[in-house]
Amino acid sequence: MPHCITLIPGDGIGPEVADATKRVLAGTGVNIEWDVQHSGLQALEESGDALPDATVESVRANGVALKGPTTTPVGKGHVSANVRLRRALDLYASIRPAKSMPGVVSRYEDLDLVVVRENTEGLYSGQEVQVTDGVVVSIKVVTEAASRRIATAAFEYARKNGRKRVTAVHKANIMKMGDGFFLECVGDIAKGYPEIQYDTAIIDALCMQLVRNPNVFDVMLMENLYGDIISDLCAGLVGGLGVVPGANIGADVAVFEAVHGSAPDIAGQGVANPLGLIKSAVLMLEHIGELSAAERLYSAIEQTMLDPKARTADLGGNATTNDVVDAILEAC
Numbered sequence: 001m002p003h004c005i006t007l008i009p010g011d012g013i014g015p016e017v018a019d020a021t022k023r024v025l026a027g028t029g030v031n032i033e034w035d036v037q038h039s040g041l042q043a044l045e046e047s048g049d050a051l052p053d054a055t056v057e058s059v060r061a062n063g064v065a066l067k068g069p070t071t072t073p074v075g076k077g078h079v080s081a082n083v084r085l086r087r088a089l090d091l092y093a094s095i096r097p098a099k100s101m102p103g104v105v106s107r108y109e110d111l112d113l114v115v116v117r118e119n120t121e122g123l124y125s126g127q128e129v130q131v132t133d134g135v136v137v138s139i140k141v142v143t144e145a146a147s148r149r150i151a152t153a154a155f156e157y158a159r160k161n162g163r164k165r166v167t168a169v170h171k172a173n174i175m176k177m178g179d180g181f182f183l184e185c186v187g188d189i190a191k192g193y194p195e196i197q198y199d200t201a202i203i204d205a206l207c208m209q210l211v212r213n214p215n216v217f218d219v220m221l222m223e224n225l226y227g228d229i230i231s232d233l234c235a236g237l238v239g240g241l242g243v244v245p246g247a248n249i250g251a252d253v254a255v256f257e258a259v260h261g262s263a264p265d266i267a268g269q270g271v272a273n274p275l276g277l278i279k280s281a282v283l284m285l286e287h288i289g290e291l292s293a294a295e296r297l298y299s300a301i302e303q304t305m306l307d308p309k310a311r312t313a314d315l316g317g318n319a320t321t322n323d324v325v326d327a328i329l330e331a332c
């Protein structure tokens with residue numbers, strides 16, 4: 001029986017990296033039947049909706065999706081299709097591993113960090129109002145239910161993956177109520193995981209420490225906006241946005257996507273690094289129980305990165321997207 005999986009190519013470099021990932025997955029021999037659906041700017045232009053109902057229904061029915069990045073206009077225009085998708089399917093946990101790869105030059109070696117980001121509330125609540133001329137209020141929402149379940153997701157992840165430590169990231173010295181409440185909820189959940197070291201870090205100090213001495217961290221748990229920012233920072237520590245994968249997990253549904261965006265500056269040139277989405281596909285293979293294919297694909301990626309000729313421009317090489325795919329397929 002094939003795995004029925006929704007494929008959302010997305011905008012910009014999305015279709016290029018989605019196509020690359022499809023080719024690599026075909027090479028693993030895992031039987032996947034793709035249900036191609038659309039979301040983002042292109043979907044908006046074609047159907048009048050950046051997140052058509054058919055796309056949401058397909059992901060709900062299949063339970064798993066692989067998604068390319070979608071473009072969101074800045075400051076005006078439609079609500080982010082990503083934010084809508086995460087809300088519609090209650091994809092509350094974003095898991096973003098940032099792991100060093102052999103051959104990929106970065107400031108530090110042997111980094112193995114994981115960002116666990118709350119995906120449904122915080123400053124992404126979409127509740128913004130102009131209260132009077134010259135005054136705009138953006139509401140940061142922190143609920144007990146969402147804070148407890150993201151904390152549970154982080155500690156369960158740590159337990160399942162043999163992680164030693166979870167650090168809750170906050171700014172409760174300033175947002176005493178909102179972030180303070182988040183910390184209170186996380187601290188309570190932490191009591192159920194005595195084998196995992198639990199501590200907290202103020203976000204600004206964490207940024208400094210991540211740049212100077214990132215090896216001290218393990219799993220970092222945080223609300224939505226902090227997670228967005230810290231995952232890009234962590235991507236920068238292990239080779240850049242082009243190489244970092246992500247998973248958005250809900251109770252019954254999971255959507256796998258890279259951390260990077262639609263990169264309009266390089267779209268259509270065939271030079272995008274496909275590793276972010278291909279590594280997201282590794283997480284997807286693990287999620288659907290194709291463990292040996294996931295392992296084979298990951299070690300093929302690692303082997304490929306040892307060859308400078310298989311590195312795209314963001315990694316200092318001049319390989320095309322297709323060159324990377326060909327090299328991975330050869331190593332598979």
Ligand code: NAI
Pocket residue numbers: 013068069070071072073082241242243257258259260261262263264265266271272273274276312314
């Ligand atoms: P971006 O991640 O698209 O690009 C930032 C920089 O990284 C650019 O110089 C780009 O060329 C480079 N880059 C990104 N991915 C790359 C890859 N795979 N290979 C080589 N270079 C890569 O971030 P930006 O420019 O802030 O956002 C562009 C659009 O993407 C916006 O509309 C934004 O809303 C959207 N976006 C979508 C996301 C998603 O769908 N999950 C996530 C982040 C941004």
